[in-house]
Amino acid sequence: MAVTDAPLILKLSVDDAIAGLALSSEAHWNQTEEDWRIFLRDGIVFGIRDGMRLVATAALLPYSGNNAWISMVLVSGTHRRRGLATRLVDACLETARKNGLTSWLDATPDGAAVYGPLGFTPTLQLRRLKLTRPGRAELPPSSSATLEELAERDRRATGFDRTALLSAFAQRAGSLIVAANGAIALVRDGRTARHIGPLLADNAAAALVLVDQITRSETSPLLLDAVASQAAFMDGLTASGWTIERPFQRMRFGPATAAGEDMPFAVAGPEFG
Template sequence: MGAIDHLAIETLGADDACDGLALSGEARWNQNEADWRFFLTRGTVFGIRDGDGHLIATAALLPYSSGNAWISMVLVTQSWRRRGLATKLLDTCLDAAAKQGVTAWLDATPAGATVYGPLGFAPTLELRRLRFAGSATAPELASDGNLDEMIARDRHAMGFDRSALLRELSRRSGSQLISHGSAMALIRGGRTARHIGPLFADDAGSATALVETIAQSETGPILIDVVSEHDELLMNLTNSGWSIERPFQRMRFGRATIQNAEPPIAVAGPEYG
């Protein structure tokens, strides 16, 4: 740990979006510059630079309502990994969460979960990330969803309000709100793929029909992070050409703040919850 003791942690600003994007791009994550700017302006992003001033590690704490916050963008550049930088930044996020009196959540990769568990994070639900290559023919899909309805459904599903996030995501260039029967989803752009989520539906059939409608309207790759308990939807998607890319483990640090919440069919993304 001595090799990193001299490296100071700083709070990053909006001008650091491109440096953050370089880190997530190196890790082959899907976040784009708009995602980074949201974290840098709506949350607190902690960073560490090397002796030459290059950003080498980050971690973000994004506050939501009702005493909840999301930890994400935990990144370390390749040449500085396995030296304790991620743990150092995670501890900083947890200290900030404690001072704010909020419960911290995160969606961890399998490797990350092995680190976060011993630190006191408790597992909750699991996610499965699926990828679709895109359709050869892509008829135009018109937005027909109602943002206020999505915000209400998201509040019911998450147990707290994320209206600022959903309004910002929906206003981005290329974003769409699509509905089909009881199902509704937000589609937005990413660095390398479009992303579906959050997605709400009363049943697997409606969710499947909506996702397939979206898939046939996209020529490029698409990602969706499905709550793993929705076995029928996962089976339907894999049978229609989607591939499971990786799992995520949702984890919580601190007291439970959510009562009787019903998670969405698919989430907004591991960076947002």
């Protein structure tokens, strides 16, 4: 295919949320329509269509301190191995460069092999864990935790101010902010499973107690994206029935502009950081 015949890269709008959801659902990802609306409303989402059908996407979601997250890199099974994902990631990187943004992403092992030669630097590693059979619908843990407390702990862990993102999560039906004994977490709905994260805590024991309290109040499958270096936390989760689904490698393109003071135990998700 000649360069002039390459499919056009478009900027998508909030009207494309359902089409984006179809792509992430095809890939068996956990995003909801509300998640897509965050990217489309607060970030820049590039897409490629085949006729009227959306067949590929990549999103750039700006954060504070000249940082941005690249995610939602999706290509329909009917259009893979045509270089569409690379073109869309390049569009995200070029937009970040023009705006002076350092780009971050959480990559699968296959993705990390692609992003490394592009200039991305590995940082921390994540492990996605799943609990298929949680508790018996006990009452949710009582908590006087506030969005402000969660956002402040999240800022200390990431170096980013993500109050707007966490507020969008917290305002959804079914979302909870729970805290106990120096640990705090957000629980929200996903397409096929509830998601715990971010999870911040003073120590692994407090983090595990809070996760146990959450699981006892849930009946749906649960997902959690744990920081791999939090070994005691990881060991406690697997001992209590959580299974590791897949690894992710966090990577950065550009100078380090933010450094967290504390290490999180679980993140908001590979699509959000």
